[in-house]
Amino acid sequence: MDNDTRGWLMTGFSGLACILGASVICVDIPIRLIPSKRHFRIQESNAFLACSLSLSFGVMVCGFISVCCMTRC
Numbered sequence: 001m002d003n004d005t006r007g008w009l010m011t012g013f014s015g016l017a018c019i020l021g022a023s024v025i026c027v028d029i030p031i032r033l034i035p036s037k038r039h040f041r042i043q044e045s046n047a048f049l050a051c052s053l054s055l056s057f058g059v060m061v062c063g064f065i066s067v068c069c070m071t072r073c
Contacts, residue, residue: 003069003070004069004070006066006069007066007067007068007069007070008066008070009066010062010063010065010066010069011063011066011067011070013062013066014059014062014063014066017055017058017059017062018059020055021052021055021056021059024052024055025042027042027048028040028041028042
């Protein structure tokens with residue numbers, strides 16, 4: 001696979017991860033429908049905040065690598 005194709009694939013994956021990350025902030029709405037998790041709040045969940053930061057870092061790294069692959073001909 002040539003560098004241009006690999007760069008475009010990684011850019012697409014980065015875009016999908018951005019869409020997923022943007023929709024994650026609404027996850028507390030369906031979780032509150034579960035009776036045992038009625039008082040769940042994203043702001044108070046350390047595990048959720050850590051996972052969100054990890055996803056953001058992964059998107060940045062994937063975007064950086066895809067740009068490097070596209071510019072290196």
